[in-house]
Amino acid sequence: MRLIIYGDIGGSGGYVRYCKGLLGSNAIPNNIKVWFISSLPFYEKLAPLDSQINIITHPWMISKSRLHRYLWYLCVYPRLVKKIKPDVEFYPSGQLRIYLRKAFAIATCHNLLLFDKKELAHIENETEQVYFQRYRKNQVRSFENSNAVIFLSKHSQRVVSSEVPAIKQSAVIAHGLDPVFLKAEKRSYQLGNKIKLLYVSPFYHYKHQLEVVKSAQLLREETGLDIYVSLIGGGNSSAASELNNYVINENIQSFVSVKGNMDYENLSGQYSSADIFIFASSCETFGITILEAMGAKLPIACSNRTGLSEILKDAGLYFNPEDPKSIADTVQKLILDINLRETLGERAYHYALDYTWKRCASETFSYINTLKETDEK
Numbered sequence: 001m002r003l004i005i006y007g008d009i010g011g012s013g014g015y016v017r018y019c020k021g022l023l024g025s026n027a028i029p030n031n032i033k034v035w036f037i038s039s040l041p042f043y044e045k046l047a048p049l050d051s052q053i054n055i056i057t058h059p060w061m062i063s064k065s066r067l068h069r070y071l072w073y074l075c076v077y078p079r080l081v082k083k084i085k086p087d088v089e090f091y092p093s094g095q096l097r098i099y100l101r102k103a104f105a106i107a108t109c110h111n112l113l114l115f116d117k118k119e120l121a122h123i124e125n126e127t128e129q130v131y132f133q134r135y136r137k138n139q140v141r142s143f144e145n146s147n148a149v150i151f152l153s154k155h156s157q158r159v160v161s162s163e164v165p166a167i168k169q170s171a172v173i174a175h176g177l178d179p180v181f182l183k184a185e186k187r188s189y190q191l192g193n194k195i196k197l198l199y200v201s202p203f204y205h206y207k208h209q210l211e212v213v214k215s216a217q218l219l220r221e222e223t224g225l226d227i228y229v230s231l232i233g234g235g236n237s238s239a240a241s242e243l244n245n246y247v248i249n250e251n252i253q254s255f256v257s258v259k260g261n262m263d264y265e266n267l268s269g270q271y272s273s274a275d276i277f278i279f280a281s282s283c284e285t286f287g288i289t290i291l292e293a294m295g296a297k298l299p300i301a302c303s304n305r306t307g308l309s310e311i312l313k314d315a316g317l318y319f320n321p322e323d324p325k326s327i328a329d330t331v332q333k334l335i336l337d338i339n340l341r342e343t344l345g346e347r348a349y350h351y352a353l354d355y356t357w358k359r360c361a362s363e364t365f366s367y368i369n370t371l372k373e374t375d376e377k
Helices: 015-025 042-044 065-084 116-121 126-145 154-163 209-223 238-247 264-273 287-297 326-335 338-352 355-377
Strands: 001-008 033-037 053-056 088-091 105-108 148-151 171-172 194-200 225-230 258-261 276-279 300-302 317-319
Touching: 001 015, 001 042, 001 065, 001 209, 015 042, 015 355, 033 042, 033 065, 033 154, 042 053, 088 264, 088 355, 105 126, 105 258, 116 126, 154 171, 194 209, 194 264, 194 287, 209 225, 209 238, 225 264, 238 258, 276 287, 276 326, 287 300, 287 338, 300 326, 300 338, 317 326, 326 338
Parallel strands: 001 033, 001 088, 033 053, 088 105, 105 148, 148 171, 194 225, 194 276, 225 258, 276 300, 300 317
Antiparallel strands: none
């Protein structure tokens, strides 16, 4: 089989890890010949990839010239496809690039927000609302034109399939976990004088970072303990502005740290030094930072929304992400019980071991193989 994987120009940290995991795990079957097409900066983020992959980059994909970008999508890329003659085109970003031509195409769903009407309705910023509605329209068209869609969780599959009933076929193939986040060494569950809470995720309203900060305020008031919360993820959304303004106006910078994106090594260190991990999203395609926290053996307080229990199962405590008191009460249970922290942390690590990139890549390429074989019969 001849397979084009169109990486495009990149995306979120989760998307970068997804492409790196698929293409850097030595899991591509011998019967599949792969061409990976992306912008040069995106490829450089992923390199090195499996040695048998043919790499193609082109400057027009990220050109400042709109004409160059149009020419790439409408002329240059189609000619490249015609030359390679792929049996399958795989679009892991979820956005098909098959304008005015037919193709056997497969896409991956990475953004559940586009299909969650309740969460979309909560977006008050007009610019963001227009952006997401346009993004949803394009994503729906891509999924309808795909021969199959790969989902990262059963919850995502259920939600999106109900919104886009024209999806022809689909499969659920979960993310893998980068080995740097797996901590085999023993973790101490003793708490020091400063209790360190960690939440890693981009700053959006549906991630509820503001509610987490308010829960930390409640915990400090109710327990008298030195609670410190670190929020890592960054972003330029209206939610990020509100969060930063709240921290400044409340004068709580002494126990609330708001940080941007981090590289793997620094982020791994944050997991290692934290005492408790919080994940408060009410709309999540998969929840990869939960998996990273599980790999670090952290006790986890988790949102009871959006199917996150598929991953965490009984290895965490759950709360209402829209209610700071619910978050505070759940975290307090973990703070007060060292045996509970250890039981949940060790159990989470055990579950995390199943999420390898080799498994994810093997299942993905096997699914692509099966789809094409079925189509040919």
